[in-house]
Amino acid sequence: MKLTIIGCSGSMSGPESPASGYLVEATGNDAGTGRDVALTLDFGPGVMGKLLAYRDPALLDAMLFSHLHADHCADLVGMQVYRRWYPGGEVPRVPLYSPQDGRRRLIQLADDDPTDTYEDEFDFHHVNPGDSFEVGPLHVEAFAANHTVEALCYRITGPSDARPGEQATLTFTGDTDYAPSVVEAARGADTLLSEAAFEEGRDTVRGVHMTGKRAGELARSAGVRDLLLTHLQPWTDPDEVVTEARGAFSGRVTAVRAGQTYRI
Ligand SMILES: [Zn+2]
Numbered sequence: 001m002k003l004t005i006i007g008c009s010g011s012m013s014g015p016e017s018p019a020s021g022y023l024v025e026a027t028g029n030d031a032g033t034g035r036d037v038a039l040t041l042d043f044g045p046g047v048m049g050k051l052l053a054y055r056d057p058a059l060l061d062a063m064l065f066s067h068l069h070a071d072h073c074a075d076l077v078g079m080q081v082y083r084r085w086y087p088g089g090e091v092p093r094v095p096l097y098s099p100q101d102g103r104r105r106l107i108q109l110a111d112d113d114p115t116d117t118y119e120d121e122f123d124f125h126h127v128n129p130g131d132s133f134e135v136g137p138l139h140v141e142a143f144a145a146n147h148t149v150e151a152l153c154y155r156i157t158g159p160s161d162a163r164p165g166e167q168a169t170l171t172f173t174g175d176t177d178y179a180p181s182v183v184e185a186a187r188g189a190d191t192l193l194s195e196a197a198f199e200e201g202r203d204t205v206r207g208v209h210m211t212g213k214r215a216g217e218l219a220r221s222a223g224v225r226d227l228l229l230t231h232l233q234p235w236t237d238p239d240e241v242v243t244e245a246r247g248a249f250s251g252r253v254t255a256v257r258a259g260q261t262y263r264i
């Protein structure tokens with residue numbers, strides 16, 4: 001698997017990055033076609049434009065959403081327009097996985113006709129904790145997050161790029177505070193892409209986000225190999241959050257930046 005950070009700015013787009021959006025590609029494993037399989041994780045403000053730099057939207061196999069807060073899904077409007085109106089040929093329907101009602105949320109964002117089904121653009125799936133599904137060679141499992149709305153963590157297992165011939169696991173927390181279900185989602189993962197939107201001492205409200213320290217504790221409890229921190233707001237110093245996480249977790253800790261890729 002290859003992970004590309006399309007956008008990682010927390011809660012809003014930032015001066016150097018779109019809001020939340022990640023591309024996961026599995027190399028050469030789409031049985032029958034021989035091409036790469038690709039899915040997106042979240043699709044916040046600014047992500048559509050940047051995705052165009054990485055991949056033809058017609059060659060996207062699934063869109064996954066951790067939850068439907070605007071900073072994680074607002075550019076779905078751009079993807080819908082692209083798929084319906086692209087003049088260069090047919091753009092096939094793409095499966096869309098989310099908690100809550102993805103179609104209703106898109107109508108809300110786009111202010112479209114409330115009866116629009118978007119059936120030529122998206123195949124909507126309502127995902128609950130405990131559900132699992134396949135995207136080509138990628139096996140995806142959903143776990144409950146601890147956030148202000150219905151939200152999911154995704155555990156994705158597929159062919160490893162770092163260790164050819166083996167399987168690797170990427171866990172994406174979405175937005176969540178520390179919770180036992182999040183530890184289960186991350187158990188033994190090669191890479192944990194964890195939000196760390198809060199700072200110890202500054203952000204004391206619970207049930208919304210993790211601090212760097214709690215993300216580090218999550219990585220330690222789950223026994224992951226690498227910890228990637230994301231969803232830092234423009235007002236947060238990445239060094240602060242990384243230092244907090246390193247205090248709790250002895251593995252590799254990195255605050256991601258837009259444009260980076262990781263071979264998992
Ligand atoms: Zn968010």
Ligand SMILES: [Zn+2]
Pocket residue numbers: 067069147175
């Ligand atoms: Zn949120």
